[in-house]
Amino acid sequence: MASDLKILTADKVKEGDVVPPLSVNVSATTVVLGALASRDWRPMHHDRDFATNQGVRDIFLNTPNQAAWFERYLTDWSGPLGRVGRMKFKMRKSVCPGDAMVFNAVVKKTETDDVGCCWAELDVNLTVNDETVTACSVRIAIPANERDNPWERRGENWKP
Numbered sequence: 712m713a714s715d716l717k718i719l720t721a722d723k724v725k726e727g728d729v730v731p732p733l734s735v736n737v738s739a740t741t742v743v744l745g746a747l748a749s750r751d752w753r754p755m756h757h758d759r760d761f762a763t764n765q766g767v768r769d770i771f772l773n774t775p776n777q778a779a780w781f782e783r784y785l786t787d788w789s790g791p792l793g794r795v796g797r798m799k800f801k802m803r804k805s806v807c808p809g810d811a812m813v814f815n816a817v818v819k820k821t822e823t824d825d826v827g828c829c830w831a832e833l834d835v836n837l838t839v840n841d842e843t844v845t846a847c848s849v850r851i852a853i854p855a856n857e858r859d860n861p862w863e864r865r866g867e868n869w870k871p
Contacts (some may be wrong), residue, residue: 717790721821721829722854730788730816730833735780737772738807745776771805781835781847784814789831792854794861796830796871800847810839816849826868829855 735741739759746756751773754761762770772780773846778798786793806812816835831853837845850871852861861869 718792718857719742719853720833720857720859721738721823721855722852724818724831726820728817728818730784730818730835733784733787733814737806737808737810739770739813742776742808743823744774746773748779749773750778751775758830760786765788766821767805767831769807769809771807777802777806777837777845780812781837781849784816784835785833785849785851788816789851789853792860792862793798794852794864795849796852796869797850798847799834799849800845802845804842804844806837806839806844813838819848823855824870826864826870827831827859828854828861828864828868828870829853829859860871 726808729761741758755765755767755772756770759770781798782795785795814835814837816833818831819831820832821830833849835847837847838845854860
């Protein structure tokens with residue numbers, strides 16, 4: 712691997728660690744491109760008139776788009792060898808153009824499973840104007856050491 716590549720290993724992660732925040736200004740392009748990438752043609756994700764006529768303040772991020780932003784946030788922290796095993800989130804409010812999304816996370820638990828895969832469990836919040844709009848819990852595999860790669864785990868060696 713390249714020497715400048717950031718590799719987060721399990722020995723560098725502990726309960727209570729705070730992940731640096733990520734702030735993203737949402738534009739209409741952010742919303743529309745996310746919907747297009749996930750092949751979500753529903754008009755509330757690209758047609759402002761339709762969305763506002765349905766009682767929403769504007770077009771808004773769809774579920775796969777939010778999931779992608781959570782994954783990006785986590786892999787920015789973990790480096791390219793971090794591998795999301797499980798993710799659950801509850802969207803409480805819409806994220807619309809003009810919003811500044813802020814992602815924050817705390818490591819809740821770390822463990823090594825019976826096949827040697829190291830895991831970090833995190834609580835992640837997506838906030839807009841200091842209000843949680845989506846709450847997320849994640850289990851992400853982290854390399855045990857610089858020779859380990861969770862992406863190489865298959866079958867019985869991958870237990871997300």
